[in-house]
Amino acid sequence: MSRSALLVLAALTVADCAAGPARAGEIPPAERRSGFDTMSPDIQAMQRDGMSNPGLLWLEDGAELWAKAPAPDRPACAGCHGEAGTAMRGVATRYPAWDAESAAPIDLQGRVNACRRRHQGAEPYPYESRELLGLTAYVAAQSAGLPITVPDDARLGPARAAGRALFTQRMGQLGLSCAACHDDHPGRRLGAAAIPQGHPTGYPLYRLEWQGVGSVQRRLRNCMTGMRAEPFGYGAPEFVALERYLIDRAAPLPIETPAVRP
Amino acid sequence: MRRKLRWLWIGCALLAARVEAGEEAEPGAERLRPVAIVDGAIPASLTGVPGDPVRGRALVVDRTKGLCLLCHAGPFPEERFTGNLGPALDGIGDRLAPSALRLRLVDGRVLNPDTIMPSYYSLAGTTRVGAAWRGRPVLEPQEIEDIVAFLASLRDTPSERPAP
Numbered sequence: 001m002s003r004s005a006l007l008v009l010a011a012l013t014v015a016d017c018a019a020g021p022a023r024a025g026e027i028p029p030a031e032r033r034s035g036f037d038t039m040s041p042d043i044q045a046m047q048r049d050g051m052s053n054p055g056l057l058w059l060e061d062g063a064e065l066w067a068k069a070p071a072p073d074r075p076a077c078a079g080c081h082g083e084a085g086t087a088m089r090g091v092a093t094r095y096p097a098w099d100a101e102s103a104a105p106i107d108l109q110g111r112v113n114a115c116r117r118r119h120q121g122a123e124p125y126p127y128e129s130r131e132l133l134g135l136t137a138y139v140a141a142q143s144a145g146l147p148i149t150v151p152d153d154a155r156l157g158p159a160r161a162a163g164r165a166l167f168t169q170r171m172g173q174l175g176l177s178c179a180a181c182h183d184d185h186p187g188r189r190l191g192a193a194a195i196p197q198g199h200p201t202g203y204p205l206y207r208l209e210w211q212g213v214g215s216v217q218r219r220l221r222n223c224m225t226g227m228r229a230e231p232f233g234y235g236a237p238e239f240v241a242l243e244r245y246l247i248d249r250a251a252p253l254p255i256e257t258p259a260v261r262p
Numbered sequence: 263m264r265r266k267l268r269w270l271w272i273g274c275a276l277l278a279a280r281v282e283a284g285e286e287a288e289p290g291a292e293r294l295r296p297v298a299i300v301d302g303a304i305p306a307s308l309t310g311v312p313g314d315p316v317r318g319r320a321l322v323v324d325r326t327k328g329l330c331l332l333c334h335a336g337p338f339p340e341e342r343f344t345g346n347l348g349p350a351l352d353g354i355g356d357r358l359a360p361s362a363l364r365l366r367l368v369d370g371r372v373l374n375p376d377t378i379m380p381s382y383y384s385l386a387g388t389t390r391v392g393a394a395w396r397g398r399p400v401l402e403p404q405e406i407e408d409i410v411a412f413l414a415s416l417r418d419t420p421s422e423r424p425a426p
Contacts, residue, residue, distance in 0.1 A: 172392060188345070190332050190345045191332045191344070
Protein backbone atom coordinates (compact mmCIF):
# COMPACT_ATOMS: atom_id res chain seq x y z
CA MET A 1 0.00 0.00 0.00
CA SER A 2 1.40 3.41 -0.93
CA ARG A 3 1.87 6.19 1.56
CA SER A 4 -0.94 8.22 -0.03
CA ALA A 5 -3.26 5.23 0.29
CA LEU A 6 -2.38 5.02 3.98
CA LEU A 7 -3.26 8.70 4.33
CA VAL A 8 -6.60 8.16 2.60
CA LEU A 9 -7.28 5.38 5.08
CA ALA A 10 -6.45 7.69 7.96
CA ALA A 11 -8.82 10.35 6.66
CA LEU A 12 -11.55 7.78 6.16
CA THR A 13 -11.31 6.52 9.69
CA VAL A 14 -11.99 10.00 10.96
CA ALA A 15 -15.03 10.25 8.67
CA ASP A 16 -16.17 6.80 9.72
CA CYS A 17 -16.03 7.62 13.41
CA ALA A 18 -17.88 10.88 12.90
CA ALA A 19 -20.74 9.23 11.04
CA GLY A 20 -21.18 5.97 12.90
CA PRO A 21 -22.73 5.28 16.28
CA ALA A 22 -20.27 5.63 19.14
CA ARG A 23 -17.91 2.73 19.76
CA ALA A 24 -15.86 2.29 22.89
CA GLY A 25 -12.96 4.21 21.32
CA GLU A 26 -9.41 4.53 22.50
CA ILE A 27 -8.61 3.45 26.06
CA PRO A 28 -7.73 6.49 28.24
CA PRO A 29 -4.11 6.46 29.55
CA ALA A 30 -5.13 5.91 33.18
CA GLU A 31 -7.11 2.78 32.22
CA ARG A 32 -4.38 1.13 30.15
CA ARG A 33 -3.37 -2.30 31.43
CA SER A 34 -0.66 -4.66 30.32
CA GLY A 35 -1.68 -8.16 29.32
CA PHE A 36 0.57 -9.19 32.22
CA ASP A 37 -2.17 -8.20 34.68
CA THR A 38 -4.69 -10.74 33.41
CA MET A 39 -2.28 -13.67 33.02
CA SER A 40 -2.36 -16.58 35.43
CA PRO A 41 -0.03 -16.20 38.45
CA ASP A 42 2.26 -19.01 37.26
CA ILE A 43 2.92 -17.29 33.92
CA GLN A 44 3.41 -13.97 35.73
CA ALA A 45 5.97 -15.68 37.95
CA MET A 46 7.69 -17.14 34.90
CA GLN A 47 8.13 -13.65 33.46
CA ARG A 48 9.32 -12.11 36.72
CA ASP A 49 11.73 -14.83 37.73
CA GLY A 50 15.22 -14.40 36.31
CA MET A 51 15.77 -18.14 36.41
CA SER A 52 12.59 -19.30 34.70
CA ASN A 53 11.94 -16.66 32.00
CA PRO A 54 12.86 -18.50 28.78
CA GLY A 55 13.24 -15.17 26.95
CA LEU A 56 16.48 -14.62 28.86
CA LEU A 57 18.14 -17.29 26.69
CA TRP A 58 17.50 -15.08 23.65
CA LEU A 59 18.83 -12.10 25.60
CA GLU A 60 22.08 -13.96 26.25
CA ASP A 61 22.47 -14.48 22.51
CA GLY A 62 21.75 -10.80 22.02
CA ALA A 63 24.37 -9.77 24.58
CA GLU A 64 26.96 -11.91 22.80
CA LEU A 65 26.11 -10.41 19.40
CA TRP A 66 26.24 -6.90 20.89
CA ALA A 67 29.86 -7.45 21.85
CA LYS A 68 30.99 -9.39 18.78
CA ALA A 69 32.46 -7.72 15.69
CA PRO A 70 30.73 -8.99 12.51
CA ALA A 71 34.13 -9.01 10.74
CA PRO A 72 37.68 -8.25 11.92
CA ASP A 73 37.68 -4.76 10.34
CA ARG A 74 34.13 -3.90 11.38
CA PRO A 75 32.94 -2.58 14.73
CA ALA A 76 30.74 -4.55 17.10
CA CYS A 77 27.59 -2.78 18.30
CA ALA A 78 29.53 -2.15 21.51
CA GLY A 79 32.36 -0.64 19.47
CA CYS A 80 30.25 2.40 18.64
CA HIS A 81 27.59 2.39 21.34
CA GLY A 82 29.54 1.14 24.34
CA GLU A 83 27.70 -0.45 27.24
CA ALA A 84 24.16 -1.38 26.21
CA GLY A 85 22.93 -0.74 29.75
CA THR A 86 23.85 2.93 29.37
CA ALA A 87 23.59 3.59 25.64
CA MET A 88 20.35 1.71 25.00
CA ARG A 89 18.53 2.67 28.16
CA GLY A 90 15.19 4.22 27.24
CA VAL A 91 15.53 3.58 23.51
CA ALA A 92 12.67 1.09 23.32
CA THR A 93 10.32 3.56 25.05
CA ARG A 94 10.40 5.80 21.98
CA TYR A 95 10.52 3.38 19.02
CA PRO A 96 9.51 3.23 16.13
CA ALA A 97 11.47 6.43 15.50
CA TRP A 98 12.15 8.56 12.45
CA ASP A 99 14.98 7.32 10.25
CA ALA A 100 16.39 10.28 8.34
CA GLU A 101 18.30 8.17 5.83
CA SER A 102 15.23 6.28 4.59
CA ALA A 103 12.91 9.23 5.39
CA ALA A 104 10.51 6.80 7.05
CA PRO A 105 9.73 5.51 10.52
CA ILE A 106 11.80 2.52 11.56
CA ASP A 107 11.17 0.00 14.31
CA LEU A 108 13.77 -1.44 16.64
CA GLN A 109 14.47 -4.58 14.62
CA GLY A 110 14.61 -2.43 11.47
CA ARG A 111 17.16 -0.21 13.23
CA VAL A 112 19.30 -3.20 14.18
CA ASN A 113 19.39 -4.33 10.57
CA ALA A 114 19.94 -0.79 9.24
CA CYS A 115 22.92 -0.50 11.58
CA ARG A 116 24.31 -3.78 10.33
CA ARG A 117 24.05 -2.65 6.72
CA ARG A 118 25.25 0.91 7.17
CA HIS A 119 27.92 0.60 9.82
CA GLN A 120 28.93 -3.03 10.01
CA GLY A 121 28.98 -3.92 6.32
CA ALA A 122 26.92 -6.98 7.16
CA GLU A 123 23.82 -8.58 5.71
CA PRO A 124 20.57 -7.86 7.57
CA TYR A 125 19.40 -10.71 9.79
CA PRO A 126 16.28 -12.48 8.52
CA TYR A 127 13.01 -11.62 10.26
CA GLU A 128 12.27 -13.87 13.25
CA SER A 129 15.84 -15.22 13.22
CA ARG A 130 17.33 -16.02 16.58
CA GLU A 131 19.96 -13.29 15.96
CA LEU A 132 17.52 -10.49 15.13
CA LEU A 133 15.15 -11.42 17.96
CA GLY A 134 18.04 -11.78 20.39
CA LEU A 135 19.66 -8.44 19.58
CA THR A 136 16.34 -6.61 19.47
CA ALA A 137 15.26 -8.14 22.78
CA TYR A 138 18.64 -7.31 24.33
CA VAL A 139 18.33 -3.67 23.27
CA ALA A 140 14.66 -3.44 24.31
CA ALA A 141 15.35 -5.06 27.69
CA GLN A 142 17.64 -2.15 28.60
CA SER A 143 14.41 -0.13 28.92
CA ALA A 144 12.59 -2.66 31.09
CA GLY A 145 10.55 -0.85 33.73
CA LEU A 146 10.73 2.53 31.96
CA PRO A 147 7.45 4.12 30.85
CA ILE A 148 6.65 4.31 27.15
CA THR A 149 6.73 7.91 25.96
CA VAL A 150 5.04 9.54 23.00
CA PRO A 151 7.87 11.15 21.02
CA ASP A 152 7.37 14.79 20.14
CA ASP A 153 8.26 14.30 16.47
CA ALA A 154 5.82 15.62 13.88
CA ARG A 155 7.42 13.43 11.20
CA LEU A 156 5.87 10.38 12.91
CA GLY A 157 2.36 11.85 12.64
CA PRO A 158 1.41 10.28 9.29
CA ALA A 159 2.57 6.82 10.42
CA ARG A 160 0.63 7.16 13.66
CA ALA A 161 -2.53 8.17 11.75
CA ALA A 162 -2.06 5.36 9.24
CA GLY A 163 -1.53 2.90 12.09
CA ARG A 164 -4.70 4.02 13.77
CA ALA A 165 -6.60 3.67 10.49
CA LEU A 166 -5.31 0.12 10.10
CA PHE A 167 -6.19 -0.64 13.72
CA THR A 168 -9.80 0.36 13.22
CA GLN A 169 -10.25 -0.98 9.68
CA ARG A 170 -12.34 -4.10 9.25
CA MET A 171 -10.50 -6.69 7.24
CA GLY A 172 -10.48 -10.32 6.22
CA GLN A 173 -13.38 -12.64 5.52
CA LEU A 174 -14.71 -12.14 9.06
CA GLY A 175 -14.65 -8.35 8.71
CA LEU A 176 -13.07 -7.77 12.12
CA SER A 177 -10.74 -4.98 13.14
CA CYS A 178 -8.10 -4.83 15.87
CA ALA A 179 -10.26 -2.23 17.63
CA ALA A 180 -13.37 -4.44 17.56
CA CYS A 181 -11.72 -6.70 20.13
CA HIS A 182 -8.95 -4.72 21.81
CA ASP A 183 -10.67 -1.32 22.15
CA ASP A 184 -14.26 -2.51 22.48
CA HIS A 185 -14.05 -5.82 24.37
CA PRO A 186 -10.86 -6.23 26.41
CA GLY A 187 -11.44 -8.46 29.44
CA ARG A 188 -13.95 -10.63 27.59
CA ARG A 189 -13.17 -14.06 26.21
CA LEU A 190 -12.77 -15.23 22.62
CA GLY A 191 -13.20 -18.96 23.14
CA ALA A 192 -10.72 -19.82 25.87
CA ALA A 193 -8.55 -16.74 25.34
CA ALA A 194 -8.93 -13.62 27.47
CA ILE A 195 -8.85 -10.59 25.20
CA PRO A 196 -6.14 -8.16 26.35
CA GLN A 197 -6.10 -4.46 25.61
CA GLY A 198 -3.37 -5.31 23.12
CA HIS A 199 -0.37 -3.28 24.26
CA PRO A 200 2.98 -4.36 22.77
CA THR A 201 4.94 -3.59 25.92
CA GLY A 202 7.08 -6.71 26.09
CA TYR A 203 8.32 -7.53 22.57
CA PRO A 204 10.20 -9.44 21.47
CA LEU A 205 8.56 -11.82 23.94
CA TYR A 206 8.36 -15.50 24.78
CA ARG A 207 4.96 -16.99 23.97
CA LEU A 208 4.11 -20.42 25.35
CA GLU A 209 1.99 -21.06 22.26
CA TRP A 210 5.09 -20.47 20.08
CA GLN A 211 7.50 -22.24 22.38
CA GLY A 212 9.86 -19.42 21.50
CA VAL A 213 10.48 -15.70 21.26
CA GLY A 214 8.76 -13.74 18.50
CA SER A 215 8.34 -10.18 17.32
CA VAL A 216 5.25 -8.00 17.53
CA GLN A 217 4.91 -8.45 13.77
CA ARG A 218 4.63 -12.19 14.22
CA ARG A 219 1.83 -11.57 16.71
CA LEU A 220 0.06 -9.16 14.38
CA ARG A 221 0.30 -11.71 11.57
CA ASN A 222 -1.29 -14.34 13.85
CA CYS A 223 -4.20 -12.02 14.58
CA MET A 224 -4.66 -11.15 10.89
CA THR A 225 -4.72 -14.83 9.98
CA GLY A 226 -7.39 -15.35 12.65
CA MET A 227 -9.44 -12.60 11.01
CA ARG A 228 -8.97 -14.53 7.75
CA ALA A 229 -7.09 -11.55 6.35
CA GLU A 230 -3.97 -11.56 4.20
CA PRO A 231 -1.21 -10.65 6.67
CA PHE A 232 1.20 -7.86 5.79
CA GLY A 233 4.71 -9.05 5.04
CA TYR A 234 7.45 -8.84 7.66
CA GLY A 235 8.96 -5.37 7.61
CA ALA A 236 5.99 -3.86 5.71
CA PRO A 237 5.46 -0.11 6.30
CA GLU A 238 1.93 -0.98 7.43
CA PHE A 239 3.38 -2.94 10.35
CA VAL A 240 5.73 -0.13 11.32
CA ALA A 241 2.78 2.28 11.20
CA LEU A 242 0.73 -0.08 13.37
CA GLU A 243 3.62 -0.42 15.81
CA ARG A 244 3.90 3.37 16.05
CA TYR A 245 0.20 3.71 16.80
CA LEU A 246 0.17 0.77 19.22
CA ILE A 247 3.07 2.04 21.28
CA ASP A 248 1.45 5.50 21.57
CA ARG A 249 -1.74 3.74 22.57
CA ALA A 250 0.19 1.85 25.27
CA ALA A 251 1.88 4.89 26.87
CA PRO A 252 2.68 5.29 29.74
CA LEU A 253 2.86 1.55 30.54
CA PRO A 254 6.39 0.32 31.25
CA ILE A 255 8.47 -1.78 28.85
CA GLU A 256 8.50 -5.44 29.93
CA THR A 257 10.93 -7.06 27.47
CA PRO A 258 11.44 -9.97 27.63
CA ALA A 259 7.79 -10.57 28.54
CA VAL A 260 6.17 -14.01 28.73
CA ARG A 261 2.66 -14.55 27.38
CA PRO A 262 0.40 -17.61 27.06
CA MET B 263 -34.35 5.33 5.57
CA ARG B 264 -32.16 8.33 6.10
CA ARG B 265 -29.89 6.19 8.26
CA LYS B 266 -29.71 3.53 5.55
CA LEU B 267 -28.75 6.12 2.96
CA ARG B 268 -26.04 7.42 5.19
CA TRP B 269 -24.47 4.02 5.46
CA LEU B 270 -24.82 3.52 1.74
CA TRP B 271 -22.96 6.77 1.26
CA ILE B 272 -20.19 5.68 3.61
CA GLY B 273 -20.01 2.38 1.78
CA CYS B 274 -19.51 4.25 -1.48
CA ALA B 275 -16.82 6.42 0.07
CA LEU B 276 -15.02 3.36 1.38
CA LEU B 277 -15.28 1.66 -1.97
CA ALA B 278 -13.93 4.72 -3.73
CA ALA B 279 -11.03 4.85 -1.31
CA ARG B 280 -10.24 1.21 -1.95
CA VAL B 281 -10.24 1.75 -5.69
CA GLU B 282 -7.94 4.70 -5.16
CA ALA B 283 -5.78 2.53 -2.94
CA GLY B 284 -5.42 0.11 -5.82
CA GLU B 285 -7.58 -2.60 -4.30
CA GLU B 286 -10.31 -4.16 -6.35
CA ALA B 287 -13.84 -4.74 -5.15
CA GLU B 288 -14.18 -8.15 -3.57
CA PRO B 289 -14.62 -10.66 -6.39
CA GLY B 290 -17.18 -13.41 -6.09
CA ALA B 291 -20.02 -11.18 -4.86
CA GLU B 292 -21.98 -11.95 -8.02
CA ARG B 293 -22.02 -15.62 -7.01
CA LEU B 294 -24.02 -14.89 -3.85
CA ARG B 295 -27.79 -15.36 -4.04
CA PRO B 296 -29.78 -12.17 -3.62
CA VAL B 297 -31.55 -11.90 -0.26
CA ALA B 298 -34.64 -9.80 0.43
CA ILE B 299 -34.59 -7.99 3.75
CA VAL B 300 -38.07 -7.10 5.03
CA ASP B 301 -38.55 -5.24 8.33
CA GLY B 302 -35.33 -6.37 9.96
CA ALA B 303 -35.63 -9.97 8.83
CA ILE B 304 -35.20 -12.30 5.88
CA PRO B 305 -38.54 -14.12 5.65
CA ALA B 306 -37.65 -16.40 2.72
CA SER B 307 -35.39 -19.41 3.04
CA LEU B 308 -32.10 -18.94 1.21
CA THR B 309 -32.47 -22.34 -0.47
CA GLY B 310 -36.07 -23.48 -0.24
CA VAL B 311 -34.78 -26.64 1.43
CA PRO B 312 -35.73 -26.94 5.11
CA GLY B 313 -32.77 -26.62 7.47
CA ASP B 314 -31.51 -29.67 9.35
CA PRO B 315 -31.13 -28.80 13.07
CA VAL B 316 -28.73 -31.69 13.69
CA ARG B 317 -26.35 -30.48 11.00
CA GLY B 318 -26.95 -26.96 12.30
CA ARG B 319 -25.83 -27.89 15.81
CA ALA B 320 -22.68 -29.53 14.44
CA LEU B 321 -21.84 -26.32 12.54
CA VAL B 322 -22.49 -24.15 15.61
CA VAL B 323 -20.05 -26.08 17.80
CA ASP B 324 -17.41 -26.38 15.03
CA ARG B 325 -14.82 -23.75 15.90
CA THR B 326 -13.36 -23.64 12.42
CA LYS B 327 -16.68 -23.56 10.57
CA GLY B 328 -19.55 -21.84 12.36
CA LEU B 329 -17.16 -20.23 14.86
CA CYS B 330 -20.21 -19.44 17.04
CA LEU B 331 -18.81 -20.68 20.38
CA LEU B 332 -15.78 -18.41 20.10
CA CYS B 333 -18.21 -15.63 21.10
CA HIS B 334 -21.40 -17.28 22.40
CA ALA B 335 -22.14 -19.64 25.27
CA GLY B 336 -25.23 -21.81 25.10
CA PRO B 337 -26.76 -25.20 25.86
CA PHE B 338 -23.63 -27.15 24.90
CA PRO B 339 -22.66 -29.07 28.05
CA GLU B 340 -19.87 -30.94 26.26
CA GLU B 341 -18.19 -27.72 25.11
CA ARG B 342 -15.74 -26.00 27.40
CA PHE B 343 -14.22 -22.57 26.92
CA THR B 344 -17.01 -20.78 25.15
CA GLY B 345 -16.48 -17.07 24.59
CA ASN B 346 -18.59 -14.24 25.95
CA LEU B 347 -18.40 -11.52 23.31
CA GLY B 348 -22.00 -12.13 22.29
CA PRO B 349 -25.14 -13.11 24.21
CA ALA B 350 -25.69 -16.73 25.24
CA LEU B 351 -27.75 -18.73 22.79
CA ASP B 352 -29.95 -20.41 25.40
CA GLY B 353 -33.59 -19.84 24.49
CA ILE B 354 -32.68 -17.78 21.41
CA GLY B 355 -35.56 -19.45 19.57
CA ASP B 356 -37.97 -17.81 22.03
CA ARG B 357 -36.57 -14.37 21.39
CA LEU B 358 -36.04 -14.37 17.64
CA ALA B 359 -38.13 -15.77 14.81
CA PRO B 360 -36.32 -17.80 12.13
CA SER B 361 -36.56 -14.86 9.73
CA ALA B 362 -34.82 -12.60 12.26
CA LEU B 363 -32.17 -15.24 13.01
CA ARG B 364 -31.56 -15.57 9.28
CA LEU B 365 -30.76 -11.86 8.85
CA ARG B 366 -28.49 -11.88 11.89
CA LEU B 367 -26.52 -14.71 10.34
CA VAL B 368 -26.54 -13.42 6.77
CA ASP B 369 -25.54 -9.84 7.58
CA GLY B 370 -26.13 -8.57 11.11
CA ARG B 371 -24.42 -5.32 10.17
CA VAL B 372 -27.64 -4.30 8.43
CA LEU B 373 -29.15 -4.04 11.94
CA ASN B 374 -26.06 -2.79 13.77
CA PRO B 375 -23.21 -1.51 11.63
CA ASP B 376 -20.82 -1.76 14.58
CA THR B 377 -21.60 -5.33 15.59
CA ILE B 378 -18.54 -7.52 16.04
CA MET B 379 -20.49 -10.48 14.65
CA PRO B 380 -19.24 -11.48 11.21
CA SER B 381 -21.63 -11.37 8.28
CA TYR B 382 -21.83 -15.01 7.25
CA TYR B 383 -23.34 -14.52 3.82
CA SER B 384 -22.18 -11.15 2.56
CA LEU B 385 -19.02 -9.95 0.91
CA ALA B 386 -19.99 -6.29 1.19
CA GLY B 387 -17.16 -4.08 2.34
CA THR B 388 -14.70 -6.91 2.87
CA THR B 389 -11.10 -6.00 2.30
CA ARG B 390 -7.72 -7.75 2.39
CA VAL B 391 -9.35 -11.18 2.56
CA GLY B 392 -6.84 -14.02 2.91
CA ALA B 393 -6.15 -15.99 -0.25
CA ALA B 394 -7.83 -19.14 1.07
CA TRP B 395 -11.08 -17.27 1.76
CA ARG B 396 -11.27 -14.79 -1.09
CA GLY B 397 -14.60 -14.48 -2.89
CA ARG B 398 -16.31 -16.90 -0.49
CA PRO B 399 -18.91 -16.20 2.17
CA VAL B 400 -18.17 -17.62 5.64
CA LEU B 401 -20.98 -20.16 5.24
CA GLU B 402 -22.95 -21.56 2.33
CA PRO B 403 -26.73 -20.89 2.11
CA GLN B 404 -27.81 -24.37 3.21
CA GLU B 405 -25.45 -24.20 6.18
CA ILE B 406 -27.16 -20.97 7.21
CA GLU B 407 -30.56 -22.66 6.91
CA ASP B 408 -29.32 -25.58 9.03
CA ILE B 409 -28.11 -23.20 11.74
CA VAL B 410 -31.36 -21.20 11.63
CA ALA B 411 -33.30 -24.45 12.12
CA PHE B 412 -31.11 -25.40 15.08
CA LEU B 413 -31.20 -21.99 16.76
CA ALA B 414 -34.99 -21.79 16.33
CA SER B 415 -35.21 -25.06 18.26
CA LEU B 416 -33.41 -23.61 21.31
CA ARG B 417 -36.36 -22.89 23.62
CA ASP B 418 -36.64 -22.07 27.27
CA THR B 419 -40.42 -22.29 26.98
CA PRO B 420 -41.27 -25.08 24.54
CA SER B 421 -44.97 -24.16 24.39
CA GLU B 422 -44.48 -20.68 22.97
CA ARG B 423 -43.60 -20.61 19.32
CA PRO B 424 -43.01 -17.31 17.59
CA ALA B 425 -44.52 -16.79 14.18
CA PRO B 426 -42.12 -17.85 11.42
